Amino acid sequence: MKELLVDLLGNELLVYVLMAFVPLLWILPFALFAVWWERKIAAHMQDRLGPMRTGGWHGWAQTIADILKLIQKEDIIPTAADRLLFSLAPFVVFIGAYTAFAAIPFSAAYVGTEINIGLFYIIAVSSFVVIGLLMAGWSSNNKWSLFGAMRSAAQVVSYEIPIALTLLAVVMIVGSFDLQEINRAQSGSILNWFIFQKFPLLFAAALIYFVASLAEVNRTPFDIPEAESELVAGYHTEYGGMKFALFFLAEYANMFAVSIIAATVFLGGWNSPFGEALSGPLWGVFWVLSKSMGFVFVQMWLRWTLPRLRVDQLMYVGWKVLIPFSFVIILGVGFWVLLEG
Amino acid sequence: MEAVAEKPLTIPGFPRPLKNHEMIVNMGPQHPSTHGVLRLELIVDGEVIVDMIPHIGYLHRCFEKHAEYMSNYQQVIPYCDRMDYIAAMSNDLGYAIACETMLGIKVPERVEYIRVIMAELQRIASHLLAIGTFGMDIGAFTPFLYCFRDRERILDLFEQTCGARLLYNYIWIGGLSHDVPPDFAGKVADFCTSFKPTIKELNSLLTHNKIFVERTAHVGVLQADVAVNYGASGPVLRGSGVEWDLRRNDPYSIYDRFEFDIPVGRGEVGTVGDCWDRYIVRVREMEQSLRILEQAIGQIPEGNVQSAIPKRIRPDSADLYVRTETPKGELGYYIVADGTTSPSRVKVRPPTFVNLSILPAMSRGAMIADVIAILGSIDIVLGEVDR
Amino acid sequence: MIPQEILDTLIKQFPGVTFELKKAGSGDPSILVPPDRILDVSRFLRDDDRMAFDSLMCLSGVDYTGGRMGVVYHLDSMTKRHKVTLKVEVSDDQPECQSVESVWKTANWHEREAFDLFGIRFAGHPDLRRILLPDDWVGHPLRKDYELPEYYRGMKVPY
Numbered sequence: 001m002k003e004l005l006v007d008l009l010g011n012e013l014l015v016y017v018l019m020a021f022v023p024l025l026w027i028l029p030f031a032l033f034a035v036w037w038e039r040k041i042a043a044h045m046q047d048r049l050g051p052m053r054t055g056g057w058h059g060w061a062q063t064i065a066d067i068l069k070l071i072q073k074e075d076i077i078p079t080a081a082d083r084l085l086f087s088l089a090p091f092v093v094f095i096g097a098y099t100a101f102a103a104i105p106f107s108a109a110y111v112g113t114e115i116n117i118g119l120f121y122i123i124a125v126s127s128f129v130v131i132g133l134l135m136a137g138w139s140s141n142n143k144w145s146l147f148g149a150m151r152s153a154a155q156v157v158s159y160e161i162p163i164a165l166t167l168l169a170v171v172m173i174v175g176s177f178d179l180q181e182i183n184r185a186q187s188g189s190i191l192n193w194f195i196f197q198k199f200p201l202l203f204a205a206a207l208i209y210f211v212a213s214l215a216e217v218n219r220t221p222f223d224i225p226e227a228e229s230e231l232v233a234g235y236h237t238e239y240g241g242m243k244f245a246l247f248f249l250a251e252y253a254n255m256f257a258v259s260i261i262a263a264t265v266f267l268g269g270w271n272s273p274f275g276e277a278l279s280g281p282l283w284g285v286f287w288v289l290s291k292s293m294g295f296v297f298v299q300m301w302l303r304w305t306l307p308r309l310r311v312d313q314l315m316y317v318g319w320k321v322l323i324p325f326s327f328v329i330i331l332g333v334g335f336w337v338l339l340e341g
Numbered sequence: 342m343e344a345v346a347e348k349p350l351t352i353p354g355f356p357r358p359l360k361n362h363e364m365i366v367n368m369g370p371q372h373p374s375t376h377g378v379l380r381l382e383l384i385v386d387g388e389v390i391v392d393m394i395p396h397i398g399y400l401h402r403c404f405e406k407h408a409e410y411m412s413n414y415q416q417v418i419p420y421c422d423r424m425d426y427i428a429a430m431s432n433d434l435g436y437a438i439a440c441e442t443m444l445g446i447k448v449p450e451r452v453e454y455i456r457v458i459m460a461e462l463q464r465i466a467s468h469l470l471a472i473g474t475f476g477m478d479i480g481a482f483t484p485f486l487y488c489f490r491d492r493e494r495i496l497d498l499f500e501q502t503c504g505a506r507l508l509y510n511y512i513w514i515g516g517l518s519h520d521v522p523p524d525f526a527g528k529v530a531d532f533c534t535s536f537k538p539t540i541k542e543l544n545s546l547l548t549h550n551k552i553f554v555e556r557t558a559h560v561g562v563l564q565a566d567v568a569v570n571y572g573a574s575g576p577v578l579r580g581s582g583v584e585w586d587l588r589r590n591d592p593y594s595i596y597d598r599f600e601f602d603i604p605v606g607r608g609e610v611g612t613v614g615d616c617w618d619r620y621i622v623r624v625r626e627m628e629q630s631l632r633i634l635e636q637a638i639g640q641i642p643e644g645n646v647q648s649a650i651p652k653r654i655r656p657d658s659a660d661l662y663v664r665t666e667t668p669k670g671e672l673g674y675y676i677v678a679d680g681t682t683s684p685s686r687v688k689v690r691p692p693t694f695v696n697l698s699i700l701p702a703m704s705r706g707a708m709i710a711d712v713i714a715i716l717g718s719i720d721i722v723l724g725e726v727d728r
Numbered sequence: 729m730i731p732q733e734i735l736d737t738l739i740k741q742f743p744g745v746t747f748e749l750k751k752a753g754s755g756d757p758s759i760l761v762p763p764d765r766i767l768d769v770s771r772f773l774r775d776d777d778r779m780a781f782d783s784l785m786c787l788s789g790v791d792y793t794g795g796r797m798g799v800v801y802h803l804d805s806m807t808k809r810h811k812v813t814l815k816v817e818v819s820d821d822q823p824e825c826q827s828v829e830s831v832w833k834t835a836n837w838h839e840r841e842a843f844d845l846f847g848i849r850f851a852g853h854p855d856l857r858r859i860l861l862p863d864d865w866v867g868h869p870l871r872k873d874y875e876l877p878e879y880y881r882g883m884k885v886p887y
Contacts, residue, residue, distance in 0.1 A: 307481040690786040
């Protein structure tokens with residue numbers, strides 16, 4: 001696709017800028033849509049209707065109105081806050097979430113940059129987010145924010161290990177970090193999807209990845225850094241207006257990023273579930289997006305069903321349950337690959 | 342960076358100066374989980390609570406002063422409503438019984454039955470709110486709304502009876518402000534039959550949820566002897582395994598006519614007296630309240646609900662303490678009459694005021710998230726704590 | 729055990745201390761205890777096997793006017809199923825009474841409340857601070873001679 005555009009426009013830099021904007025064009029509407037979606041899902045799970053008025057049909061314009069409100073709000077920086085870090089933090093968080101999209105393949109024909117260490121790159125840049133959270137919590141000069149930041153740093157760092165290990169199991173089978181390569185390795189029948197291969201090792205890996213990714217993006221039952229009943233709002237207690245909106249946007253972008261990675265690595269990515277039928281570059285976009293939306297839905301579903309763990313229990317789950325099991329999976333897959341030759 | 346203060350920080354209510362690694366965190370008065378305007382001064386070592394100093398009084402509205410300034414005994418009732426505004430009927434009932442005991446009034450049978458029905462409906466409504474908010478404190482949002490949905494139906498029943506949904510002024514000294522509407526018994530019966538499945542639903546959604554159990558079992562354990570010494574009452578006392586319910590142990594009104602069990606905490610998933618036990622006692626009490634309701638609605642006799650209301654209340658000099666079992670525990674009224682038409686002193690023994698005083702003892706050594714769970718399991722209403 | 733029997737036992741247990749059984753109208757009978765003996769009496773009532781008053785239901789301050797104030801203790805025995813009311817009378821210019829916090833922890837907050845609203849000082853209380861009113865409040869509002877302040881921190885209070 002890049003070559004096509006370079007031929008068309010004749011300017012390589014312009015093409016890069018253009019390609020960088022494509023995920024943004026997806027993330028912004030996605031965040032708006034997902035917030036509305038989350039409200040509707042929550043409402044219907046709770047025997048109520050949710051937003052019904054703004055925009056007419058089932059309140060579809062509610063989040064657009066909310067965003068317009070947030071943009072208009074006065075930008076308040078607390079007097080005691082560290083101004084530079086405080087203003088920088090939401091951008092760091094958002095950039096961390098957004099740069100991950102550069103290596104995510106949306107279809108056989110479209111990926112921001114087809115680098116051969118795509119998965120590695122994504123794991124690396126998404127840990128950038130934690131720096132932003134720490135900056136936000138520290139610079140707010142608020143004890144609740146500090147608690148939230150410390151909790152989230154501990155949580156994100158701990159849960160990156162099982163995430164990396166489970167993804168490594170797949171990498172060992174494919175023999176490449178390249179996400180397009182991983183996609184191509186799953187083409188053909190639905191049974192080629194990695195979640196069904198090396199049963200039950202990769203199935204367990206997918207489960208562990210999903211659970212750990214919930215912690216990575218601070219979703220229930222691991223929403224401890226922003227647990228509203230304990231820490232008021234955690235690291236973003238002091239934020240308002242557009243800065244808060246950026247945190248919000250980053251949260252949803254992150255939610256989507258971990259979902260699309262799950263869809264790509266375990267559920268065949270842009271491959272059609274019906275073999276060759278309904279496949280192709282555009283169908284690929286459809287499949288990968290609907291698979292990841294499925295994961296997003298499950299994340300929301302869990303949020304409105306489950307209570308929240310305590311911080312020491314969260315560490316227990318991470319270090320004493322998920323990480324040992326991921327090691328077992330790595331070993332199992334390693335031997336399996338070795339024996340198959 | 343500023344230089345670290347040389348002098349160690351001392352805090353009123355905390356016996357020793359603060360150590361270097363300890364930090365004070367103010368939880369409240371504006372905090373999502375303090376159930377109102379409660380301020381907890383937490384002294385924490387990381388996430389672990391070293392000590393806690395509760396500060397109350399942010400909602401102090403001088404109930405006792407108001408009661409002395411009223412021109413007669415009846416005018417105190419609306420103020421009683423506003424103490425525990427989650428269970429206003431039960432507060433009215435306690436005050437009415439106290440005044441009736443003082444005056445020696447025997448209220449008609451019909452009034453007694455309607456009062457019991459109202460008090461039990463109110464108990465279910467109050468426990469629903471307690472359970473819902475407790476779930477929300479733990480992080481489960483959905484049970485909260487399910488509980489509110491069912492509570493709403495009880496409030497509808499109250500609204501049909503006396504026109505008010507929260508503060509009723511319904512139970513008067515010697516009678517009631519209105520009789521119940523004609524088909525009231527049928528509606529209560531409908532509520533009872535349809536409410537039973539929702540308790541099951543609640544149990545499957547929250548009570549036996551693994552994460553919920555992890556968060557509440559073994560947390561905030563209150564031993565029975567400590568609970569008694571602190572004067573705990575209601576679900577907090579019963580959660581510690583003490584079978585003590587004033588409806589059974591010191592019967593008032595006509596509670597001795599009904600069959601019901603007193604659920605106590607048994608430590609089914611953790612230790613006796615932990616948060617889960619206090620929670621499950623409330624769930625099971627709702628079932629028992631349904632039993633009382635089902636017995637009571639079949640027996641309501643005919644009669645005039647206002648026949649025993651005295652025209653003028655002027656008790657002789659006397660003082661007495663009357664206690665009733667509200668949803669939150671033992672609500673006591675100590676009334677001193679000096680021979681005039683208004684009380685000389687009305688002291689309220691609010692159940693949650695006493696239950697809240699145990700919070701520091703239960704929280705020491707726990708984590709910040711546990712404080713939220715323990716506080717939720719005590720089920721406080723600041724209107725009553727502060728009066 | 730009825731209050732008369734409790735009184736008899738107390739008289740036997742504490743020779744030289746004057747106790748008085750009172751009952752007015754339809755009210756509860758009560759035993760008047762001197763303010764400097766309330767702690768001993770309370771401890772005896774809790775620990776004695778015949779009494780076993782394991783819980784303090786309520787502790788109230790009362791202003792009887794005419795220079796007298798009182799503290800009223802409502803005791804309950806959950807095991808023996810009997811109740812008793814103890815009363816302590818103090819003068820209103822030097823209201824001081826022993827704290828029973830070491831006997832029943834319930835008394836902690838109730839005594840703070842009585843101190844807050846009546847100014848009764850409880851000797852031996854570990855943390856006698858105001859509880860319902862702000863720390864800088866002047867006066868004790870439930871006293872009958874309390875005058876409603878016109879100003880609070882320089883702000884006119886609207887009536």
